[in-house]
Amino acid sequence: MKREQILERLGFCVPDNRKKRVIVHADIAAEADDNFAVIHHLLSPSEDVRGIIAANFEWKFRQSTHPAMQAQRLTSMEQSYEAGRRLLERMEIDDVPILKGASDFIEDRDRPPLSEGAEFMIREAMRECEEPLYIALQAGLTDLAAAYLTEPRIAERITAAIWIGGGAYPAGGEEPNLRQDVYAAQVLFDSPVKIWQVPMNIYAGMNISLSKVISRVKPCGKVGAYIVDVMLKINEFYGQIPLRMDFPHGELWSIGDQPTVSVLLENAAGRRYHVIRAPHIRDDMTYEENPDGKEIWVFDQIDRRLTMEDFFAKLRLCYGGQSVV
Numbered sequence: 381m382k383r384e385q386i387l388e389r390l391g392f393c394v395p396d397n398r399k400k401r402v403i404v405h406a407d408i409a410a411e412a413d414d415n416f417a418v419i420h421h422l423l424s425p426s427e428d429v430r431g432i433i434a435a436n437f438e439w440k441f442r443q444s445t446h447p448a449m450q451a452q453r454l455t456s457m458e459q460s461y462e463a464g465r466r467l468l469e470r471m472e473i474d475d476v477p478i479l480k481g482a483s484d485f486i487e488d489r490d491r492p493p494l495s496e497g498a499e500f501m502i503r504e505a506m507r508e509c510e511e512p513l514y515i516a517l518q519a520g521l522t523d524l525a526a527a528y529l530t531e532p533r534i535a536e537r538i539t540a541a542i543w544i545g546g547g548a549y550p551a552g553g554e555e556p557n558l559r560q561d562v563y564a565a566q567v568l569f570d571s572p573v574k575i576w577q578v579p580m581n582i583y584a585g586m587n588i589s590l591s592k593v594i595s596r597v598k599p600c601g602k603v604g605a606y607i608v609d610v611m612l613k614i615n616e617f618y619g620q621i622p623l624r625m626d627f628p629h630g631e632l633w634s635i636g637d638q639p640t641v642s643v644l645l646e647n648a649a650g651r652r653y654h655v656i657r658a659p660h661i662r663d664d665m666t667y668e669e670n671p672d673g674k675e676i677w678v679f680d681q682i683d684r685r686l687t688m689e690d691f692f693a694k695l696r697l698c699y700g701g702q703s704v705v
Contacts, residue, residue, distance in 0.1 A: 400514055401514065402427045406518040406519055407456070408435075426645070432478045436456045438484060458483075477500075479497040487563075505538055513539050541575050576643060583682070588635055611633060643682075
């Protein structure tokens, strides 16, 4: 079924001059929040979702000695790709492409890993189109950095790269999405690519209880039941594996990738951010002030209630009447 047919169930449309092109880049199999964010992007009619790129999440395997993690070394992108295919199948959407991102990090600036996802970013950025282009980044920055290193002209053609990542300002520090490819982040923060950053202290506040997820999401057709089942299984799986961080939380889940939708959904007056000079990102993930850096937007607050109620409503309107086998 075409995405447009699903969106007709919402009962409203968006004027063409308010639409924007969006490429969603997500490590869909890393944990449960990506499913929620990808669905939200796809059910937002103001977004012309051009494609979904499956990202790797190799750092989790590299830092853990648990056999279940090490056995999956260099397969995390493939897991994200298959998870994305399963999600689209349950959403009954067959006209939005899912593409493979890089399987590993950037190790040589002169030979970036040019995945099909990175190539897709380049093609979409260089295509003549009046709609603004946003890259919604819910993982590491390898693929966008590789695209930029391969074709620097895309920097002037991307309206904004919205990134869920980086530590709290002003110090920075350890953060999962940054840790995936610190060098890629250094490349992009030093580049002309416009960045909207949602740091960890902001996205980590997007908490939701498992009981709320079961009551509001699970009844919404096959896709609702599917993403709740994934969340509960991951909650149990990661609870048995030492990852040296406070994850999972027990009864709560951080829907931390959802702000890539929030900042596009809110109008300009509603966005709460401050503009700073892009810092230099040190190898230890801390920030170093850079008076000559480009201007970036750093979000100070996300309207959690607006975001989640919009997600629940769209999911119910589009899938709430379907039976679950």
